[in-house]
Amino acid sequence: MNEAALTDPAVHVDAAHAEEIKKHVRVYLIVFGALAVLTVVTVAVAYLNLPIVAAVIVALIIASVKAGLVAAYFMHLVSEKKVIYWTLGLTAAFLAAMFIIFIAAYYDQDGNPDAEAVPRILDVELFEPEWEGRFVA
Amino acid sequence: MQIPYTTTARPDTGVYNAKLGVWFFLASEVMLFGGLFSSYIFLRIGAPVWPGELGGEMYVRAHDILNVPLATLNTMVLIASSVTMVMSWASLMMKRFDRYRLYMGATVAFGFVFLIIKAFEYGSKFEHGLFPSESNFLAIYFTMTGLHALHVIGGIIVNAYFLGPGAKMWKTNPQQFTNRIEVAGLYWHFVDLVWIFLFPTIYLL
Numbered sequence: 248m249n250e251a252a253l254t255d256p257a258v259h260v261d262a263a264h265a266e267e268i269k270k271h272v273r274v275y276l277i278v279f280g281a282l283a284v285l286t287v288v289t290v291a292v293a294y295l296n297l298p299i300v301a302a303v304i305v306a307l308i309i310a311s312v313k314a315g316l317v318a319a320y321f322m323h324l325v326s327e328k329k330v331i332y333w334t335l336g337l338t339a340a341f342l343a344a345m346f347i348i349f350i351a352a353y354y355d356q357d358g359n360p361d362a363e364a365v366p367r368i369l370d371v372e373l374f375e376p377e378w379e380g381r382f383v384a
Numbered sequence: 385m386q387i388p389y390t391t392t393a394r395p396d397t398g399v400y401n402a403k404l405g406v407w408f409f410l411a412s413e414v415m416l417f418g419g420l421f422s423s424y425i426f427l428r429i430g431a432p433v434w435p436g437e438l439g440g441e442m443y444v445r446a447h448d449i450l451n452v453p454l455a456t457l458n459t460m461v462l463i464a465s466s467v468t469m470v471m472s473w474a475s476l477m478m479k480r481f482d483r484y485r486l487y488m489g490a491t492v493a494f495g496f497v498f499l500i501i502k503a504f505e506y507g508s509k510f511e512h513g514l515f516p517s518e519s520n521f522l523a524i525y526f527t528m529t530g531l532h533a534l535h536v537i538g539g540i541i542v543n544a545y546f547l548g549p550g551a552k553m554w555k556t557n558p559q560q561f562t563n564r565i566e567v568a569g570l571y572w573h574f575v576d577l578v579w580i581f582l583f584p585t586i587y588l589l
Contacts, residue, residue: 268477275474279467286459286583293447293588306584313580321470321573323566328398331407338411342418349422353429 278320285313391559406567410574417578420528424585427520435521439513446587449514450525451505455587458501459579465494466576469543469569476562481554484565488547491572495540502533525586532582535575542568 289309297305319325324335388394389401397404428434435443443449472487509515509522516526546561546568553561 265478268474272471272474275467275470279463282463283460286456286463289584289588290452290456293452293584296445299589302589306589310581310584314577317466317573317577317580321466321576322570328393330397330399330404334404334407334411338414342414345415345418346422346425349426353426 274320278316281316282313285309391557391563400563402563402567403570406570410570413574413578417528417531420524420531421581421585424524424528427524431520436519438519438522446521446589449521450587451508452587454501454505455583458498459583461494461498461501462576462579465491465498466573468494469572473562473565473569476554476558476565479558484554485547485551488543488565492540492543492547495536495543498536499533499540502529528582528586532575532578535578539568539572539575543572 289306292305292309293302296302324331387401391400393399394401394404433442433444435446435449437443438449468487468490472484472491475481475483475487506526514522516523546565550564551561553564
């Protein structure tokens with residue numbers, strides 16, 4: 248470092264800043280390694296042919312951890328402003344509502360996803376569909 | 385007219401405008417892909433067997449139809465591209481424009497590699513007569529991976545612009561250019577994030 252750099256406070260700030268970014272870079276490489284390992288684990292688990300419920304749970308846990316790492320470090324969510332967290336919180340709430348509506352609709356129709364199935368909230372006596380031959384073109 | 389708060393944080397939000405704008409856009413993207421994931425769940429829990437019958441044969445696991453090794457390779461490619469993307473931003477933060485070009489070039493290249501692998505995958509499905517119209521499984525597979533691939537193409541276009549003509553801004557306004565790369569990165573990481581969920585749910589379960 249030259250003499251001007253030693254006396255200029257702006258250069259000190261820049262040097263400290265660059266050092267900080269270098270630390271970030273080390274974290275990025277660690278996250279990269281973790282994501283690669285977790286990808287291999289996901290594939291390995293899939294070939295164990297676990298029962299479907301267990302397989303779904305394990306796959307979603309691993310995917311959530313991977314997504315968390317990407318969001319936290321690559322998208323800088325570990326150190327973001329409140330407005331971003333609120334935006335994401337609201338998005339998560341709407342996403343959850345959408346999933347719940349879909350699942351509720353499914354169970355509301357006794358597990359029959361057909362669009363023409365009668366919702367249970369209606370009078371089943373009046374609207375009981377005649378399934379026999381209903382879908383014959 | 386000068387666009388406000390491109391380099392400094394807006395006092396009430398605490399972030400520069402582009403960052404909040406891109407996060408709002410990503411929020412809408414979450415709902416777009418969320419709707420498709422909901423449809424996928426809906427189709428799947430309503431199906432007696434998944435993926436079900438295809439070409440006269442009954443399949444009970446998606447990985448018996450889809451090419452898992454290619455998709456795994458593509459997962460690695462996208463993860464690597466996310467790393468090079470964040471490294472390109474970090475390079476600008478360290479005032480290393482030469483390294484930025486290297487990392488951004490690698491990001492664009494990884495994007496192309498992803499699309500080429502995807503094209504091979506689609507091509508092999510079409511060769512075997514496996515089209516979206518064949519079954520609910522193939523319809524949702526092509527819809528979700530196809531929409532994701534369109535997002536990759538969009539990302540490549542933006543990143544290629546910032547690698548080429550858009551990079552001129554580094555000389556006139558380096559801070560704004562760095563911020564642009566950060567928000568382009570947010571989008572690119574989101575595309576990676578969608579794939580992180582698509583890969584196990586479509587290919588492995």
